[in-house]
Amino acid sequence: MTLGVSKVDDQFMQAALDLARSGQGHVEPNPMVGCVIVRDGCVVGQGFHGQFGGPHAEVAAIRSLANPADARGATAYVTLEPCCHFGKTPPCADALIEVGVGRVVVAMEDPFDQVSGGGIAKLRAAGIEVTVGTRCAEAGDLNAPFLKRVQSGLPWVIAKWAMTIDGRIATVGGESQWITGASSRAEVHRLRGRVDAIVVGMGTVVADDPTLTARPAGPRAADRVVYCRNRLPSLDSNLVRTAKDHRLILVVGPEIDRQSLDQVRAAGAEIMPVDAVDLAAMARAGIQAIGESGATNVMLEGGSELLGSFFLASLIDECHVYVGAKAFGGAAAPGPVGGIGVAEIAQATNFKLRAMDQFDDDVRLIYRRFAD
16 A cells, blocks of 8 residues: 555555556557546446547546436546546546546656646646545556656567576477467467567577467557568568568668568568667667557567567566476577676666466566666
8 A cells, every 4th residue: 555545545546557457458559547436435437448549547437427426526546647638539637627526536647748747737726636646656567668658769678488497498409389388378479469569580580480460369460570680581481471461570780682671571571770780789779660650568579689689788678487397408408588698697687576477387477677
């Protein structure tokens, strides 16, 4: 519970946060927001932002009221500051004022420059009591990808890999399918179905010939992105053959010849050129361009050199590590993160464990980068 916050406010804000999560994968690049309207200690209305371009949480909660008069003098619990501008929908602050709520409890201010305190100011100017900060940390965690995109222009980067209990991603002979079981792989497809882009390197394309689609399809159809420093996917690869059906973006360095680029472009691939040759610089330039295209969540699916370059560039925000119930052994069997690595423990990127789940005999560990 947030210090200095009443148990009642804490309880109803938690309910609003639980509602907000229902929008994950559906509302991006908007934030996930939930709203609960409470009168005399009872919930009389609730809603969440369920679709990009659709009604915001406050409007959904108001529409759920059995009687609009129930909102008069009630308290609205909202996980993010109500908007005060006309976007795809009218201002939510105005909607709360119109129905006559007496108090609004806001988890956190919205850093988006068209809101950024303006919604709270509008509510207070209308004579509504506003409390800010209830479960602020939880609200920030929920919308960390949105907050990063608004504040930096960069998408939230999730690194996913599967490894054995002894830390290998393949045998000494190069076999890697399958380290984990069907339940783990189904969960990975659910993650694929809610992100904006799935990113791999050419090593993965050559080794696995992936399609990089979610099966079954999720709420989002992710762009497929391949980092190509000095080679391109072949024209008969699954990625290129499906490029006209599912968007394929090739982040290409200056070493790739124009004739080869023309061939994959004619097959439907989009070319995203970057000037960098250094792996970390190339990772940074590519992810910045992906962010500028509007992506909120990006998933890295390998291989080890790509992951190593993203770690080196300090671009990874979250790790989903699947540990399969197998052991390969062998000093030459590869690990999940390649590249030059760090020489000293003090140089390591630090993470915090956020969740641990079991899928049959596999375990998934979710880490987020430790904020200084």
